[in-house]
Amino acid sequence: MNTPTLEDQLRSHYVSKADELRLPPLEFEELLADSDRGVVVSITSSPRGHRGSWWVAAAAVAAVAVGGLAVIQGRDTPSNTPAATQPSEQLSPPATASTIGLFPAGDAAAVVAQAYQTPASVATAYLADRTSGANLPTGYTATATTGEVVTVDESRALVKFFLEVDGDEGTDSSDGIVQVEQVRDATGSTGWVVTAASVVTMEIKDLSYIDGHLLGNFASGWGTTQLTVLDAATGAVLATRSGTPAPPDAETPPDQLIDVADLAAPSVVVRAWRTPTATFSETLISAGQQSVVGGWTPLAALAYPEQQASFAGSPVSALDSLAMGETFKANTPVDVTVEASKAGEKFCISASIAEVSGSGCFDLEMIALGTAAISLDPDASERVLVAGIVPDAVISISEGSTIIQPTQNLWFMVTDAQPHSFNIANADGTKAVKLAIG
């Protein structure tokens, strides 16, 4: 006789336990009437009310913790009641309009003095600083590993990195990009400085810094986003706010309104950490700039230029037709499931092989690149499962003589765990992108 698995034992336990419950008869009208008379004694908090209280409390704590610092305002949810924005000019140093980047801070002379002579060296030092304890959300540790260096032009480069963040929710990891620039001081000596950094897919929209007023929208995503505004020259914290969880019944996570007035710094840095997802971004903006787009999008456009001529505008018909929360499963040797997200704007692919599973969620812009995919390595680097979502325009995913046709916007392949380069193409081959794995 087979011994039941732990999962089966749990199912039996729950059913048996639940069968113990006996409820007295009650109609909703009676409940309402009792409620009106105050008979119902609530022992719980409303999900909405509870989270609202928590949020307000978090904002208040942040305001206290930073003393007279401004509090970045939120909006779009009842819980995001804007806190009072307070002047912060007393904390800003005298204007020094020559700050160049995020790290090292300061003007060209200060950057050169730090003697970072390669893109990789400055990116590594920058990431070590930003993943140090003082710069991380409380309770988290992080490790960043730099990888490929992509030359943009003679004075600009991108350094790709891999970020692992460990916290209460376990370990999470993401890909990121650091943008670096080479600067020259008055003597002609050079050094490298970090000018932007982001982990996929942290986005900042429409950032402007006019007359001391910093204004913009940060795509908060699900989870908790901790926003900080710093003086780019000194690293002094000018404003901060943490704790902006989207309510569980929100259809989309609200954007965070960045609204800090009376800033005196000539350049400021907007830094965001989102938890529990391993997501991080920093954007620099100088006085007088407006409509700045920061975060992942502009960096990815430079890092993956071949993907810009991809499949924009092509629909994802099969997945678009899914109802919210509906799932479907490809009838394949491996278990592949795709489900529309609750927001209706992202699609998630979940795949499993040999009891190893993984998932990824992609918005339409990412799917339009053609390279929205996840890979799983289930058994000590012998095999790899690659599964992806492509728009309608993609009719083939090929590598050498192996050609896969997507089925209802899905494709997958189980292959050996060697580096792979898939060619993802439309019908006439006029549009194609490469997806590198391994």
Next chain:
Amino acid sequence: MPKLSEDPPQPVAADDIAGLFRARREPMARLAYVLTGNSQASDEIVQDAFLKMHGNWERIANPVGYLRTAVINGCHSYHRHVAVERRAPVARQRVAISVTDEISDALAKLTYDHRAVLALRYFCDLNDFEIADILNIRPGTVRSRIHRALAQLRKEIPQ
């Protein structure tokens, strides 16, 4: 394309909260009961969830999902409430004799977060995405919590 969802959202007329109460009160209370072990508290948690939902009815697109989240949060509040009571000093303690089993004992040693994901998976038969939606966490976090919870249970329960 075969549909896999085993518990599709039930269409509910906007004015039929009373019908929803009749249909969902007991399943929700059963969920609350496996998490709290207290029948009265479970019933009150569910009643409270329905009352909250009634006050927000026009803004709720997915009543069943809302209820699940409210019940899970209500159970969480209940556990915090109980934990506070247990920490409070008592003048006299009554010795209770209860019949338990290995699984109950092992589940009791888990954190509430771990108990919640196990109940949603193995009692409600929800998938990673549905559980993530209810708990407002990522599907990957759901998987890791389930993995860790099962690993801890295996340590506690001789197989």
